Amino acid sequence: QKLGLNELRERYLKFFESKGHLRLASAPLVPKNDPSLLLINSGMAPLKPFFTGQEEPPRKRVTTCQKCIRTPDIENVGKTARHGTYFEMLGNFSFGDYFKNEAIPWAWEFVTEDLKMPVEKLWVTIYEDDDEAFDIWHKVVGLPAERIVRMGKKDNFWEHGTGPCGPCSEIYFDRGPEKGCGSPDCKVGCECDRYVEFWNNVFTQFNRDEQGNYTRLTHPNIDTGMGLERLACISQDVDNLFEVDTVWNILDYICKTAGVEYKKSEKTDVSIRVITDHIRSTTMMVCDGVLPSNEGRGYVLRRLLRRAARHGRLLGINKPFLYDVAMVVINESKEAYPELAEKAGYIKKVIKIEEERFEATVDQGIVILNDFIDEIKAKKQEVIPGEMVFKLHDTYGFPLDLTREIAEENGLGIDEDGFKKEMDAQRKKARDAHNSKDTSAWSDSVFDKLDKSQKTAFVGYENIVCESVI
Ligand code: ATP
Ligand code: MG
Numbered sequence: 001q002k003l004g005l006n007e008l009r010e011r012y013l014k015f016f017e018s019k020g021h022l023r024l025a026s027a028p029l030v031p032k033n034d035p036s037l038l039l040i041n042s043g044m045a046p047l048k049p050f051f052t053g054q055e056e057p058p059r060k061r062v063t064t065c066q067k068c069i070r071t072p073d074i075e076n077v078g079k080t081a082r083h084g085t086y087f088e089m090l091g092n093f094s095f096g097d098y099f100k101n102e103a104i105p106w107a108w109e110f111v112t113e114d115l116k117m118p119v120e121k122l123w124v125t126i127y128e129d130d131d132e133a134f135d136i137w138h139k140v141v142g143l144p145a146e147r148i149v150r151m152g153k154k155d156n157f158w159e160h161g162t163g164p165c166g167p168c169s170e171i172y173f174d175r176g177p178e179k180g181c182g183s184p185d186c187k188v189g190c191e192c193d194r195y196v197e198f199w200n201n202v203f204t205q206f207n208r209d210e211q212g213n214y215t216r217l218t219h220p221n222i223d224t225g226m227g228l229e230r231l232a233c234i235s236q237d238v239d240n241l242f243e244v245d246t247v248w249n250i251l252d253y254i255c256k257t258a259g260v261e262y263k264k265s266e267k268t269d270v271s272i273r274v275i276t277d278h279i280r281s282t283t284m285m286v287c288d289g290v291l292p293s294n295e296g297r298g299y300v301l302r303r304l305l306r307r308a309a310r311h312g313r314l315l316g317i318n319k320p321f322l323y324d325v326a327m328v329v330i331n332e333s334k335e336a337y338p339e340l341a342e343k344a345g346y347i348k349k350v351i352k353i354e355e356e357r358f359e360a361t362v363d364q365g366i367v368i369l370n371d372f373i374d375e376i377k378a379k380k381q382e383v384i385p386g387e388m389v390f391k392l393h394d395t396y397g398f399p400l401d402l403t404r405e406i407a408e409e410n411g412l413g414i415d416e417d418g419f420k421k422e423m424d425a426q427r428k429k430a431r432d433a434h435n436s437k438d439t440s441a442w443s444d445s446v447f448d449k450l451d452k453s454q455k456t457a458f459v460g461y462e463n464i465v466c467e468s469v470i
């Protein structure tokens with residue numbers, strides 16, 4: 001049964017409403033009162049106060065579709081079939097109300113009866129000691145024992161320091177050997193894309209104390225997370241997340257802008273998918289109030305935009321274009337997130353300004369880096385020195401991972417330690433200058449140090465961006 005991404009979201013939320021859950025809107029990507037997290041990365045993250053008991057939930061059963069950003073997955077984006085830096089997570093939650101006996105059969109009911117996924121392609125994993133979960137999957141649901149895989153703590157036990165924690169059970173879909181790595185050892189849990197993990201059910205049933213003791217909670221919780229794009233990928237029987245209906249429309253628009261065809265070469269396809277993903281995450285981040293900057297979430301946004309812009313150049317797009325693609329993202333998702341349509345003009349402006357700003361320096365930087373890479377190769381060296389990486393960062397606004405990526409494309413590494421040293425030295429200088437009462441330190445040294453051949457507009461621009469768009 002082929003359902004669109006927007007339809008699947010609604011199907012899921014309706015299903016859990018029919019099981020007594022209250023539907024809550026997605027929280028913004030910027031966490032509220034949670035300094036431990038830069039950006040919301042799961043459905044449960046904004047609900048933490050309900051799990052810890054700090055706040056009273058509006059109902060003990062809640063269901064959401066939550067916007068998520070996971071930058072640690074950035075290296076996988078465009079390369080695996082299943083990772084994006086942006087995705088939506090469907091979830092049903094129980095705050096001390098129902099537990100495994102309900103959560104597992106409901107998950108199965110949704111997947112096999114509501115969505116009618118073929119039972120013979122489904123596999124589940126459980127935590128190795130969780131006999132309770134095994135019995136429910138085997139005896140209540142009726143899943144054959146050989147389709148229930150026991151996994152260790154690393155994979156199937158959810159824990160974050162001290163506090164509530166517990167085993168989890170994940171549902172996988174077997175896309176067939178032709179989608180796999182071909183290894184004779186390929187099985188559930190393999191990093192390749194044959195068995196796609198799509199739904200994680202976490203059973204928060206213990207409290208872990210400072211000594212590492214686990215005690216059972218009197219009111220255990222349920223926290224589940226299912227990737228909406230992964231679900232759509234399975235339901236629509238397409239190769240990867242980027243070929244799901246709504247995401248495809250973005251990808252297709254990028255191809256048309258660049259005048260390239262998808263599925264002609266793997267290298268081009270990676271660039272197309274990276275841009276598709278990054279424009280989704282950045283559009284959502286800007287909509288939720290993040291502005292490009294040199295630290296924290298603003299830097300995450302900047303990195304993603306610059307990486308996308310650079311991949312645009314690899315496709316031959318030599319002008320700002322991401323702001324235009326953002327309109328497609330807005331169109332595809334505005335039904336579920338009306339704030340996108342309300343802020344469309346603002347989003348476009350923020351992205352365009354950042355693109356223009358990057359454009360002013362990036363080409364210069366790329367030329368310099370390419371010359372340098374040729375030199376290094378001629379000398380048969382294998383690593384780009386830290387000072388060069390720093391210069392690209394400091395003068396040309398290259399985020400570290402951008403330089404790393406370009407180096408890798410040329411079979412080179414970068415001297416990360418050397419780069420870090422330069423960064424630390426610069427921070428120290430800035431601190432010393434800031435701490436010194438003598439303000440003349442600012443007036444001379446800052447300008448003296450600027451390489452006169454470079455555009456100095458780069459620094460002061462920051463304020464203009466903020467003022468002109470808010
Ligand atoms: P994987 O092992 O494939 O990286 P995960 O175990 O890190 O996934 P969870 O933390 O269990 O993922 O998150 C719950 C669900 O969210 C996953 O089962 C998946 O459907 C979805 N998900 C997680 N990370 C991503 C991502 N980067 N892009 C798209 N969907 C994701
Ligand atoms: Mg992961």
Ligand code: MG
Pocket residue numbers: 197
């Ligand atoms: Mg996993």
Ligand code: MG
Pocket residue numbers: 170197200
């Ligand atoms: Mg998982």
